[in-house]
Structures are given as structure tokens and as C-alpha cells.
Amino acid sequence: MGEASQSTAAKPAQPDVQDVAEHIVEIISDSGEGAQTAGQLFGTVSARMGNGVWTVEIIPAEIEPPYRSRAGASGNRIRIATDAVSNMGEAADVVVAFNEQVPYSRIDVGGLRPGTILFLESMWAQSPDELIRKAYAEALADFRHRGYEVVEVPMNDECLKVVEDPKRGKNIWILGLLCALYERDAAIVQMLIERKLGRKGKAIVESNMALFNAGYKWAEQNAPWRFRVAVKPSDVDRVVMNGNEALALGIMAAGIEVCSMYPITPATSVSHYLAARFAKVGGIVHQAEDEIAAIGFAIGASYAGKTAVTVTSGPGLALKSEFIGFATMAEIPLVIIDVQRGGPSTGLPTRVEQGDLLAALFGQPGDTPNIVMAPTTIEECFHFVITARKLAETFRMPVILLSDASLATAQQPFPRPSAREEWLAPPVxxxxxxxxxxxxxxxxxxxxxxxxxxxxxxxxxxxxxxxxxxxxxxxxxxxxxxxxxxxxxxxxxxxxxxLKPPTVYGDTEGEILVVGWGSTRGAIEEAVDRVRGHGHKVSSLTLHFLSPLEPGLKEIFRHFNKVMTIEICYSDPPEAGEGRTYAQLAFLLRAQTLVDVDCWSCVPGVPLPPRVIEAAIRERLPDHEQIPEVDLENVPCTV
Amino acid sequence: MYGLKQDWEAEEEARCLVLEDFESLTPRWCPGCGDHAVLGSLQRLARDLQLPPEKVVIVSGIGCSSRFPHYMKTYGFHGLHGRPLPIASGVLSRRPDLHVFVVTGDGDCCAIGTAHWIHAIRHNMNLTVLLFDNNIYGLTMMQSSPTTPLGNVSNTHPGGVPIGPINPLEVTLGIGNASFVAQTLDWNPLHLYATIKSAHEHQGLAFVRILQRCPHFMRDRWNDLQQDTAGVAVLEHADGIPVDDAVRRLFPNIRQHDPADLGGGRHLATGEEGIPMGLLYRNPESPRYNEITARGLGKTVADKLAGLEAELDRFAL
Known part of the structure; x- marks a missing residue:
């Protein structure tokens, strides 16, 4: 991020044009103001033009939190790059905020840094409510003190020039602003808006395009920067969706006809999608009276020849454990999808954690061998369900798929699969x-x-x-x-x-091998690249099968001075000594390989940024250099 | 065709199923246990209706009576304690060709499986549910069940059960969308058979509570009823469960009750007019969830592939 020429929205004669390999944009608003729609559209237009994209939803824990509150931030983070993107990255480069309170929730999680450009709705400076005016002024001063490049934007007034009610449509005006800033193709936006809103009539499409154009024009005249993220147009058809949608489509592609579930965050949206679309391929969603009945129904259907899926999260997995053991004992095929959230107990329902690994492997009383698999990308969320059904039927046992809250709502483009007959379940x-x-x-x-x-x-x-x-x-x-x-x-x-032995990312020998599983893969590989950039021989390895473990691990480990895991679950630091609690994968690998596997993990409720992982790896290097601004004790406060 | 003789004909041999075709392992219930009578009735019914054994699935929970599937030479699912109803619902969900019976006990259905009981009644899938109610936990050695009478001494309540029982008939009749609620006695084989037959013929969930003897732990439980048959109110109606002349001779208290009359059924369920035996309520119009879960069964491979392609297009960049 270069030096910005000025922080006010004066009309620049010549904008500062910067070529960047990647950029991170956040749009945040109160719940219900449409920031998520704008963010998704921005991500889609970028992907369509040929950027790598990773989009994550910023979700408040409540349905309609108090407005203008820190806890209420809702929106999207979009990381775009010339090359493929595999994780949400670190602090944002550009943030658009609908009020001055919502940025604080992002500041809390290290979402902003000095130099972040903050486009801030300025209508609050003229609020009839003195308290709001005061809060706005205080926040504005604070943001400048923190070193953000604040641009006050009269979004409301500008929208009023186009529509009567700016509450509905401000998001599209902002999309216009961002598209001007990043020189996005307006024709694609028009096509996407027509696709999204076309059914509501021509007038709606036209008013949205008017808002988009107004925002675009405003930025052309007032924003002093342009960011060029070079695109590499793709020559294959691609799709873009989030992990839960990919799971749902995978269920359809696998020929599974029954999804039996009980509502639980963050897994439920899999069944929302299916409830709306499953009939297209002849499937049904059964909403059971509880988690136990949900798996019981699924097992009944599977027993009768229609291998079913049940979708849940940690607390639900706990309730299902007796039935999982039954399916193991009676050798009934079954697919169980656990979209993990923070635990234990009710924990952090909307947040990410990888804390169900050992529960998936050992959660049932008695000796209950099951297959446990974990997708690491959105694309794998789709394909792994197809594999899971086949394995369940071939091996006549439950297959647990571990996804998590990060994959659930993150969007990433991937090559469009084509429906295949061999994916479908055979007839009974x-x-x-x-x-x-x-x-x-x-x-x-x-x-x-x-x-x-x-x-x-x-x-x-x-x-x-x-x-x-x-x-x-x-x-x-x-x-x-x-x-x-x-x-x-x-x-x-x-x-x-x-199974084949896993592939090592990087050299097959060196100082440190970082082992991970699930959604952390992209951030781990990015961190490994950075550490290698500093001249260290560091590699990584991602496990897709946790039970049975992929073969050849001991041999792979032998070629590294040190093996460590990076995970999102609780562990003690090495100083804890003999009674140290290891992260769950480390625990498993130590038991399975007798290699002295180290670990670094934490439970911030948010995906681990590559920089934190980089710091954790470098801390383990022999003459380690710390990254001073990363506080590993206090992740994710990276600023 | 390769592998088939020229004169091959797709003609199925005529099948004549006899009782032995439905008999499996020797039951290991105690002598005098009411379960034997129900097993015999169901085997006879299956033979009389010539139900193909491969099309019959008996789903049970855990408890003495839940050993039932092991003694039927059909498909069986000896499940988890309290959970036969969700399992049976899943079995039937995509297999409307199967005859699914559920065997459950008073602990299984009315304690650990209560939520499923209520929701299964609500879902009204085409299941025949037999509640073997002996008022006690037998398999685990005489603990109180939710239907154990007030004051009854058990291993968990040596001073007597301090709280009165659940009445499964009243509970079931209180659930919206109930469609068939009947009661019978294990010691009257004619009525037992007729009741299970009517339950099987019913389209929707047929809930049959069977008052059942446990000679080991509740030896005297139904002595009164056996000695003074006037304590039983036999329900009779053209739309009800047929009352055989032999039954009529044995039970003097015969009452006319139209099973369409929910209020009357609820009153009879209280037992104030005698222990009811017969059909308390039937509503063939109650919506059946199995008709919803069977949707889409006719989709061809081509339909499915086209459906999936259309879905993928919705996410196309």
C-alpha cells in the first residue's frame, strides 16, 4: 500500500494508480443493510474478470443486533489477487463502513492496520441526535489517530439524488464506488444485477444500475486512488459458492436422497439450500424433532438401501454419538457432516474451530472405527461428499466429514464440475x-x-x-x-x-514440517511460502483423511528436524512440560507415529491469518526471529 | 441375452407362506410373558395376509419386548433404547413398498423415547406401532417405568412409586394429527389379532397399546381384570375393531363407540368407564408424512443429471 496523497475527498486531478498483486476489501454495515450482497457481487465480478477470490461473511451472533453497535457488524471481506487465493488474509486495505461503530468489531479482530483506507458514511455528522454526532466525531478522531486513511463519504446524500429511500440501495452505490476504485467491468455488474434482480422487474434493475453508476461516478471524481489487481482470465468454466452450498451440491451429486437434520449453526444452511433445491434431483430434507432422531431417521433410510446424510455441528455430534456407534456396530453406511464451531458445549456458534477432531475419532464409547475426512477447500467440500457416500457403502460404515464455520461461509471459485452418472447412488x-x-x-x-x-x-x-x-x-x-x-x-x-501417502507442500526435507488439516490449509501454505522467502527450509502437509490416517507419515516426518501442527483448537505452550495439553492433531500424530510432534494452536474464533502462522513457525526455528508486531499469546491482535 | 436360456420365462413360482416362514430363533422370553402372544399373533397375521417376508421390517428399541425382531424371519432392526420410531420413519421414508412394524415398550416409548413418540404420532407415517406396556422395566430388573402405578414397589422405588403414571392413550390422543389409537390385551388372542390386523390395514400411524403381563416382576398387575372381566370396556362399532363372539361372551361390558368421536375416545381413554379394549379413535384423513418423504422417487438418472447441471449453472461465474 503506497502513500496516499490526501485523506479528504477532494477532487484529484490525477488519481494515484497503484499496481498491486492483491488487495483485501471489507464492506461492513448494520445487519440488514445489504453489505453482504454488495460484497458477494464485488467478489463475483472480480472472479469473473479473472482474479483469484476468497470471500468471507462477517456475521453478527444475533439476528438483528442493536443498530450502530460494535457487535452488530455484518458484511463481507473480499480478498482479491492476481493468483488464486486460499484464505482470508490479514488486515484490510480498503474498508467501507455504513457507520462509525461497526469498524470497531473489525479492529477487535485485527481487521484494520495503519494505512487502511476507510470510506466512512458521513451522514452521522449531521444527525439530529447530539449523542450520535458526538460518537461520530470521537470515532473519526480515533480512526485518524490509529493511522487509517479516512475518507468521509456522504453516501446517504448521494443516494438521495438517485432514489427516494437510500436505506435500500446504498449497498449498490457502494459497489459502484468499489468497482471504480478497482476498475471493474461495469457490464459484468449489470449482468449480475439482472441475474439477481431481473425477476423483480425492469424498474428495480434500472434503479439499482442508476445507484451503481452514481457510486462509480462519485469515486471517479472523488477517490484519489485506483488499484489495479491484474487479472488472468480463466479458460475453463468456473463456479463460485460457499462451503455449505458446495456440501449441499455434493450431496445432490452423490445421489443421496435423504438429508435428515435438526437446525444447528453453522451447519443449517446446507439444509436450507437443499430444502429449496433438493426436489430437482428427487431428494428430501427431513427436519427431525432432535439431533438423535435426525441421525436415527438417516440410519433407517440407509439401512433400507438409501444411504442418507445428516448434517450437524459439535453439540449435535455429541447427541448423535450413540447412534454413530450403532451404525459402526451394525455396519450401516451413513454420511455425517459436522460443520465445526467453537466449543466446548454451546461455545461459539458462529465462529470457527477445529475442536471436534478427537470427538469424531473417539467420541463413541467402545471401540468404534469410523472414517473421518476433512475437505480443505470449497471445491473439496463438493467432491468429498461424493467420495464419502461411496466409502460409506463400500466399507459399510459411517463416514464423518469435518468442515468448519470458516469453510461454511467462505466463497471461492473453482472449476465447474459436470454431473456424472457414476457419482450417483445405484438403485436399491x-x-x-x-x-x-x-x-x-x-x-x-x-x-x-x-x-x-x-x-x-x-x-x-x-x-x-x-x-x-x-x-x-x-x-x-x-x-x-x-x-x-x-x-x-x-x-x-x-x-x-x-490411500496414497500425502504430498508435501515444498521440499520433502528441511528444518520444519508444518502439518495441518481442514480450512487452515490455505493460510498455512501461504505462511510457509513466506518463511521460505526468508531462507528457511520449511514445508507443510495437509491431511485429508484423519481416520484412517494417511500412510507414510513416519517416513515423511523423518526428513525434517522438527514436525509441528498448526490448528484452531486449544493447546498449552511447550513450557507446560510433561502435562502439556497438545492440539488435537498433534495428540493423534504423536500417538500414531511416536514422533515428538510439536504444535501451535489457538482459539480466537476467527480463521488464522497467514502472518500469525508465519510468526508461530518462525518462533520454532532454531535461532528464531520473532515478528515483533505479532503477539502469539493474543491472536488475532496482529496490529 | 448372455447367460440366460432361450426358454427362460420371467414367471415367479407361486408362493405359499406358512407359519414356519415367519418363525426364526426360539424366543427367550420368560414363560408366561405376554410377548409370546403378540409374536404369535403377528406371525399368524403375516401368514394370513401372505406378506412377503423380505418386504416386512420389524423395528424395535431396547427392552424385553424389543428382542421381538430376532424371533421373526423377516428383516429386522433391533435398534437403540427409545429410538425405534425415528429409525422406522427413515426406513419407510424412501421405501413405500415395505411393511414396517414398530415394537416398543413402556420404558422405550414413554420414557427415553417420549419426544419421538409424540413426533411420530404427529408425522403419521404408515407404521404399525405396538406398545408393549407391562408397567415395568424387565430387562434391567424391575425399575419403575412411566406407567408403573402409584405406590408400586420397585428396585428404584423401594418405598413405592411416589408419582402417578402417564396414560399413553390420553397422551397419544392429545397429539394433533393422531390417526389410529387402540388398546388390547395380550391375554385375549382373538382381540389381539383383530387389533393388530386393523392397525396394519390402517393407512397412517396405527398406535396400539397392548396391556401386557410380566410374570416375573408384575405378577399380579392385571389379576383384577382377568378375574373380573367387567372391568374391561370392550369398544364396538362398525368402523372399529371387530368383536368376535368369543370375546363378547367373555366380556360383559360392551360399549358402542364411534372411532370418529375424538372427545368420546379421550373420555374412554381415562378408564373411567372401564379399561378400554378396542379402537378409541381413527381419522383416515390425517395427513401422512410418508407421502411427502416419498416424493421424487421416480426421478430417472437423466432427470437427476439434468437437475444437477441446472443447479451448477446457478453458481456459474
Whole structure:
């Protein structure tokens, strides 16, 4: 970010044009003022032009928080770059705020830095309410003191020149402002607005385009900067969506016909999407009376030959645990999606955490081997559901997909998949069952067996959660119990044998190997690039399978002086000594590989910015140099 | 066609199902347990209706009676304590071709599974639900259940149960969208059979409470009713459960009750006119959720692929 020529909105003869590799923009408003729509449109137009884009929603915890409040900030962060973007980045370069209070919620999480350009609605300076005028003046002085480049913008007045009620439409005026600042293609915006609002009539489209053009023109005349983020137009068709939408589409693409759920943040929007669209492919959403009934219904459908999905978050996963154990024991395929949030207990419902890993692996009493997978990108959210259903059916067991609140609402473009017949579930087999094949005729090598489906004549059997023999007859004999546990566990070993060792990002030997899983991947890889830029031999590795663990880890680890995980869950610092609580993946890797895996993790409720991860890695280097402005004890206060 | 003989015909052999076709393992319930009678009735019903065993699914929870599926040579699902109703609902949701029966006990249905009981009644899916109500937890050795009478001594209430019981009939009749609520006795096989048959024929969720003997832990529970049959109010109506002459001879207290009369059914459920035996309420018009969950079953692969392509286009850049 270069030196801005001035902080007021005087008409510059020649704007300061800067070529930048990437920029981060935030639009924040009170809930319901449309900042999210404007942000999504800005992200979409940028992606369409050929920028890499990562968009995240800024969501208040309440539906309609008090207006002009710090806690009420709602909007979008859009990170655009010439190359692909894999995470939300750090402090914003440009912030547009509908009032002077909402920026404080972003300041709290390190969202702004000295030099951030802040376009601030100035109508509050003329408020009839003295308290508001005073608050505005104080905040304005504070923002300047903090070193932001504040541009006071009479958004309301400017909108009034175009429409009667600026409350509805200010967001599109701001979209115009941003599109001028970043030289975005107005024709694409027009197309997107027509696509979004076309159904509401021509007049609505026209009034929105008038607002857009007014904002665009205002910025051309008044904003002293232009930012050029070079574009690389894509030659493949792409789609853009958030992680929960990608999961929902993955469910449809997998040929799953039943999504059985109970409302829980931040997972529910998967089922909102499905509730509106699932019928197009013949599927149904069942809203159950509770989390337990939701999984019970799903297991019933799966048992009857229609492998179902249940979608939940941490507290729901806890409630489902008895049924998960049942599906493991009775060997019923099932897909469980856990969009993780902050825990324990009710925790941080709208915020990100990776705290359910061990619960997914070990959350059920008794020995209950299940498959646990974690997508690391929006695209993987789509494809992993398809894989999950197939694995569930092949291995006749539950597959838990761990997403999180960060992936849930982040948007990222990816190559458009084409629907494939082989992704769909096969029709229910109602052919007669081979009489001499038992319902659990376990193959001793693989633990795999074939499952009779109701309707198959001759296959009649009774599934039970009680210990049972190959015939599914209740059996309390020691040998039978040992055999059942062995066969169910063996299936995971069979799957592990079919997996490839994970790919190391960077060199396959060096000082530090950083291991992560899930949504932190993009930020970890960006951080690793930066540390390597400082001349250190650091690499990273992302796990997609957590159960069974991907093979070859010990061998990969052997080539690094140190292995550490970066996670969003709680851990103690190394000084804690023998009783140290390790981050959950580190705990798992230590147990599984006997390698002295270190970790750095924290639970700020927000995605980890690359700079924090960079600082955490550099702290672990032999003669470490700290990044002075990053306080690792107090993430994410990076400013 | 490869692998098939030229003179091959798609003709299914005629099937004549006999009782043995529905009999599986030897039941391990105590001698004198009411569960035996219900098992026999259901096996006879399946044979009489010639239900293909592969199309029958018996879903149960946990408890003595929930061992039921193991003794039927059909598909069975011996589930989790309190949860047979969500499982059965899921089984039926996309398989309207199946006959789904639910076996549950008073602990299973009226304690740990209460939420599911209420919502299953509300959903009114095409299930036959048999509540084996022996007023006690048997499998776990004589703890009080929600239907254990006030003052009854149990292992969890050695001084007697201090709070009165739930009346499952009243509760069920209090739930909107209930469509079939009946009660019968395990010790009258004719009425038991007729009741299960009517329940199976009903389109929607048929809830049948079966007063059931537990010779081990509640030996004297129904002695009064067995000795003085006038304590039973047999409900009779052209739309109700048929009352056999043998039943009529045994029970002197026969009452006319139109099962369309919800208010009357609720009054009878209180037991003030005698322990009701028969159909308390039926409403064939109650909406059935299984008709909603079965939507879209006819979609072809081409439909699905086209639907997915259209969805992906909505996210196209």
C-alpha cells in the first residue's frame, strides 16, 4: 500500500494508480443493510474478470443486533489477487463502513492496520441526535489517530439524488464506488444485477444500475486512488459458492436422497439450500424433532438401501454419538457432516474451530472405527461428499466429514464440475440374496462383507447393536466378540492400504514440517511460502483423511528436524512440560507415529491469518526471529 | 441375452407362506410373558395376509419386548433404547413398498423415547406401532417405568412409586394429527389379532397399546381384570375393531363407540368407564408424512443429471 496523497475527498486531478498483486476489501454495515450482497457481487465480478477470490461473511451472533453497535457488524471481506487465493488474509486495505461503530468489531479482530483506507458514511455528522454526532466525531478522531486513511463519504446524500429511500440501495452505490476504485467491468455488474434482480422487474434493475453508476461516478471524481489487481482470465468454466452450498451440491451429486437434520449453526444452511433445491434431483430434507432422531431417521433410510446424510455441528455430534456407534456396530453406511464451531458445549456458534477432531475419532464409547475426512477447500467440500457416500457403502460404515464455520461461509471459485452418472447412488438392489451368504460374511483379510437390503428375498436378517456373529445372531461368546471388533477395525486398515501417502507442500526435507488439516490449509501454505522467502527450509502437509490416517507419515516426518501442527483448537505452550495439553492433531500424530510432534494452536474464533502462522513457525526455528508486531499469546491482535 | 436360456420365462413360482416362514430363533422370553402372544399373533397375521417376508421390517428399541425382531424371519432392526420410531420413519421414508412394524415398550416409548413418540404420532407415517406396556422395566430388573402405578414397589422405588403414571392413550390422543389409537390385551388372542390386523390395514400411524403381563416382576398387575372381566370396556362399532363372539361372551361390558368421536375416545381413554379394549379413535384423513418423504422417487438418472447441471449453472461465474 503506497502513500496516499490526501485523506479528504477532494477532487484529484490525477488519481494515484497503484499496481498491486492483491488487495483485501471489507464492506461492513448494520445487519440488514445489504453489505453482504454488495460484497458477494464485488467478489463475483472480480472472479469473473479473472482474479483469484476468497470471500468471507462477517456475521453478527444475533439476528438483528442493536443498530450502530460494535457487535452488530455484518458484511463481507473480499480478498482479491492476481493468483488464486486460499484464505482470508490479514488486515484490510480498503474498508467501507455504513457507520462509525461497526469498524470497531473489525479492529477487535485485527481487521484494520495503519494505512487502511476507510470510506466512512458521513451522514452521522449531521444527525439530529447530539449523542450520535458526538460518537461520530470521537470515532473519526480515533480512526485518524490509529493511522487509517479516512475518507468521509456522504453516501446517504448521494443516494438521495438517485432514489427516494437510500436505506435500500446504498449497498449498490457502494459497489459502484468499489468497482471504480478497482476498475471493474461495469457490464459484468449489470449482468449480475439482472441475474439477481431481473425477476423483480425492469424498474428495480434500472434503479439499482442508476445507484451503481452514481457510486462509480462519485469515486471517479472523488477517490484519489485506483488499484489495479491484474487479472488472468480463466479458460475453463468456473463456479463460485460457499462451503455449505458446495456440501449441499455434493450431496445432490452423490445421489443421496435423504438429508435428515435438526437446525444447528453453522451447519443449517446446507439444509436450507437443499430444502429449496433438493426436489430437482428427487431428494428430501427431513427436519427431525432432535439431533438423535435426525441421525436415527438417516440410519433407517440407509439401512433400507438409501444411504442418507445428516448434517450437524459439535453439540449435535455429541447427541448423535450413540447412534454413530450403532451404525459402526451394525455396519450401516451413513454420511455425517459436522460443520465445526467453537466449543466446548454451546461455545461459539458462529465462529470457527477445529475442536471436534478427537470427538469424531473417539467420541463413541467402545471401540468404534469410523472414517473421518476433512475437505480443505470449497471445491473439496463438493467432491468429498461424493467420495464419502461411496466409502460409506463400500466399507459399510459411517463416514464423518469435518468442515468448519470458516469453510461454511467462505466463497471461492473453482472449476465447474459436470454431473456424472457414476457419482450417483445405484438403485436399491432387490434381487434375491444368495442364500448361503451370511449378512456379516466378513472377508478375513479386509473385514468387508456384503449387506442384504430389505426387499432382497432370502436375505432376511436382524441388525442389532448387540455383539453378534456373522449371521447377526446375538452372541456373547468371547471369541465372537473379539472377531467382530477385529473385522470392523480391519476395514480401516483396508482403506488405509488403498490411500496414497500425502504430498508435501515444498521440499520433502528441511528444518520444519508444518502439518495441518481442514480450512487452515490455505493460510498455512501461504505462511510457509513466506518463511521460505526468508531462507528457511520449511514445508507443510495437509491431511485429508484423519481416520484412517494417511500412510507414510513416519517416513515423511523423518526428513525434517522438527514436525509441528498448526490448528484452531486449544493447546498449552511447550513450557507446560510433561502435562502439556497438545492440539488435537498433534495428540493423534504423536500417538500414531511416536514422533515428538510439536504444535501451535489457538482459539480466537476467527480463521488464522497467514502472518500469525508465519510468526508461530518462525518462533520454532532454531535461532528464531520473532515478528515483533505479532503477539502469539493474543491472536488475532496482529496490529 | 448372455447367460440366460432361450426358454427362460420371467414367471415367479407361486408362493405359499406358512407359519414356519415367519418363525426364526426360539424366543427367550420368560414363560408366561405376554410377548409370546403378540409374536404369535403377528406371525399368524403375516401368514394370513401372505406378506412377503423380505418386504416386512420389524423395528424395535431396547427392552424385553424389543428382542421381538430376532424371533421373526423377516428383516429386522433391533435398534437403540427409545429410538425405534425415528429409525422406522427413515426406513419407510424412501421405501413405500415395505411393511414396517414398530415394537416398543413402556420404558422405550414413554420414557427415553417420549419426544419421538409424540413426533411420530404427529408425522403419521404408515407404521404399525405396538406398545408393549407391562408397567415395568424387565430387562434391567424391575425399575419403575412411566406407567408403573402409584405406590408400586420397585428396585428404584423401594418405598413405592411416589408419582402417578402417564396414560399413553390420553397422551397419544392429545397429539394433533393422531390417526389410529387402540388398546388390547395380550391375554385375549382373538382381540389381539383383530387389533393388530386393523392397525396394519390402517393407512397412517396405527398406535396400539397392548396391556401386557410380566410374570416375573408384575405378577399380579392385571389379576383384577382377568378375574373380573367387567372391568374391561370392550369398544364396538362398525368402523372399529371387530368383536368376535368369543370375546363378547367373555366380556360383559360392551360399549358402542364411534372411532370418529375424538372427545368420546379421550373420555374412554381415562378408564373411567372401564379399561378400554378396542379402537378409541381413527381419522383416515390425517395427513401422512410418508407421502411427502416419498416424493421424487421416480426421478430417472437423466432427470437427476439434468437437475444437477441446472443447479451448477446457478453458481456459474
Amino acid at each position: 438392489d432387490t434381487s434375491p440374496w444368495q442364500q448361503d451368504v451370511a449378512p456379516y460374511a466378513w472377508d478375513p483379510e479386509t473385514g468387508l462383507s456384503q449387506r442384504p437390503i430389505p426387499g432382497q428375498r432370502g436375505g432376511e436378517y436382524v441388525v442389532t447393536g448387540l455383539a453378534h456373529d456373522e449371521e447377526s445372531h446375538v452372541a456373547y461368546e468371547s471369541k465372537v466378540n473379539q472377531q467382530g471388533l477385529k473385522m470392523r477395525r480391519r476395514k480401516l486398515a483396508t482403506l488405509a492400504r488403498s
